[in-house]
Amino acid sequence: MEWFNTWFNTPYYHILYQDRDYKEGEQFLEKLIGVLDLKPHSKIIDLACGRGRHSVFLNKMGFDVLGLDLSKESILYDKKFENETLKFEVHDMRNPIKFGKVDAVFNLFTSFGYFETDKEDQQVFSSVSAILEENGLFVLDFMNAAFVKNNLIENQAILKQNILFHINKKIENQHIIKTISFRDKDEDFKFEEKVKLHDLKEMDAFAANAGLERINIWGDYNLDLFKEKTSERCIIVFKKIK
Structure with missing residues (x-):
């Protein structure tokens, strides 16, 4: 079974990452929406939405939001937040999205690159393009590969809820592999x-x-200029063309 099908459905995943800075995420989304100039009630897909925090925030900002995630456990959790303009569904991002056309698709906080082959990664882009309106936007927030390679922390120990997580990282065959024991x-x-x-290429x-x-690119959540060697993030905006 693919690693994300097991790890993301465990309670331990959420324990390990419980201290993520959601305030920073919301501030990033506010800045992003300001730059993208999306109209009120625009339709947005939050692709790989996890536990839906950012879907909920986007909905509160006045957008019609559909949160999609492969994790059945996460979507079951998300369902309690649903309303007329906020829905959640289980979905594998490699597959066509069988919903109506949308104005934007967001794939945030390194929720891409999980699959074994480039063909599967291409399927993600193709499914996103197919669901976008003409001139619709795809925002892909990914790690900057060059920065990761030059700043890898190989070993960490993190204590959360009296559980000591041992984290080991390595780069192998153009993948960053993190072992959590x-x-x-x-x-x-x-x-x-x-x-x-x-x-980026x-x-x-x-x-x-x-x-x-590609119509824009930034290197961090403050939307600063992307620098290939020093930027921690690679935040790209793509537009659907004819």
């Missing part, structure tokens, strides 16, 4: 995260093959 209730656990280190190629073109 820990012990809880007299049982040993071991999970893996594996993300492909796509660079590869992202642009996926986009071009799907009828999308």
Whole structure:
């Protein structure tokens, strides 16, 4: 079974990442919406929405939002937030999105590059392009591959809820592989995260093959200029062209 099908559905995933800075995420979304100039009630898909925090925030900003995620456990959790303009569904981003056309698709906080082949990554771009209105926008927030390679922390120990998580990272065959091991209730656990280190050139190629073109790029959540060697993030806006 693919690693994300198991790890994302465990309670331990949410324990390990419980301290993520959601305020920073909301501030980023406010800045992003200001730059994108999306009209009120625009239709947005939050692709790989996880536990829906950003879908809910976008909905509060006045948008019609559909949150999609592969994790059945996450979507079950998200369903309690639904209203007339906020819905959640289980969906594999490699597959066509069988809903009405939308004005924008957001894929945020490194929710891409999980799959084994470039063909599967291309399928993601193609499914996004197919669901977008003409001139619709695809926002892809990914790690900057060059920065990751030059600043890799190989070993960490993180204590959360009396569980000591041992984190080991390595780069192998253009993937960053994170091994997470820990012990809880007299049982040993071991999970893996594996993300492909796509660079900007590869992202642009996926986009071009799907009828999308890059119109903007930033290097962090303050929307500062992207610098290939020093920017931590690679936040790209693609537009659907004819």
